[in-house]
Amino acid sequence: MPSWLEALARGRRRVRGGAALFNAGDRFHSLYAVHGGFFKTSMIDDEGRRQVTGFFMSGDLLGLEGIAAALYDVTAVALEDSEVFVVPYPLIEQLSRDKAASQRELHIALSREIAREHRLMLLLGSMRAEERLAAFLLNLSARFGWLGYSSAEFHLRMTRADIGSYLGLTLETVSRLFSSLQERGILAVRQRHVRVLDLARLQALAGSPGDSAQG
Amino acid sequence: MPSWLEALARGRRRVRGGAALFNAGDRFHSLYAVHGGFFKTSMIDDEGRRQVTGFFMSGDLLGLEGIAAALYDVTAVALEDSEVFVVPYPLIEQLSRDKAASQRELHIALSREIAREHRLMLLLGSMRAEERLAAFLLNLSARFGWLGYSSAEFHLRMTRADIGSYLGLTLETVSRLFSSLQERGILAVRQRHVRVLDLARLQALAGSPGDSAQG
DNA sequence: CGACCGTTTGATAGTGCTCAATTCAAGTGG
């Protein structure tokens, strides 16, 4: 978890796979630093369609968007048994007043989330299905790498439907793309287990990079 | 402009239509509060495709995403002769340390920007072309209304290409949609001049609301 | 072992894109 938050954590909270950490519309009071496990966030549009807006793993901060309206505006659900540090927002406000460094860190966290979403908008607005999936996989891969896990072989925690919703595709399209990438020798896929066989070609499909946080 | 920033503005800056206020990659130093005129922000993906990420008018804050990397990560271009207040970020940091209220306001501005992009992701990920344009127009309309202008009749400052880029559509599709909405008596469109003839039907197309800031 | 959820695969159709040709508006210069 981000070091500047360590002093502020007030307890942990365990969340079972499938359970919600918070729901859209809940009163906002705390940020959550993921300490272990895996979360997805989603929201519902006026037509009732649910869309996944992000995936969060160790070190990522959940709840930033809640400050504005004093309500969380997404729902955060654990995709496996997970744990978070609970960081009450009032404490953060206070600490940032005392310590300039912490203040800046919070601003950076917020600002980084904005930048992340810029990239996602770019993906949703201008990439085709295969590019989207490639970019998504590279992002996941890089994040696993940073956490010390293999970046070449990993386990997807989310369903094809989750991926599709996040990328603006149907689950069938996602499934077909996995099959196609496998046939071409770029990936080895078995259910949710993914192995990257040809990183260079995967990067070429995505238009290159695979960094940036909080996919 | 947001009242909490008034005390911090250090001068104004005029920007001619077509000129850039800042470019992606420039060193970050200030936020800008739009005081008059109209801006678009855009960024470039790895394939070199440019995409519009937002439109900004009086009262909106530009540059928030620059805090994270100490670099602006979008380019802000004036779509007509415009004016901004320049608010140096170090001053903001300092004020937020002294005044809890200002600190919270900044957090809210950042957080609101995150929420705005959530909605845009929803739009890009799950709405069809016509829904997107309807939602876009309602958003613009509402914002003009808040500024005291007519919400039923207004002048688009951006080209069809800008709108298309923002909505993840081609300019031809945008143009066709305008024609179609006009034929159906929902809008009266002449070039960039738009008049809403049937608000209810426009809202129905979008799935209802038209609020939320910084479209 | 059976039930259930998730995934894969196929066939078909629809939506929006691409390419291309006009039309239109606003300037510019003769």
Place this chain on the structure above:
DNA sequence: CCACTTGAATTGAGCACTATCAAACGGTCG
């Protein structure tokens, strides 16, 4: 004042991509 230029917008035809509908398969957990 009017040809001419230029950038934007409109419109059309055909097609590519992805969604939709449908069926079968697989893995996992009671």
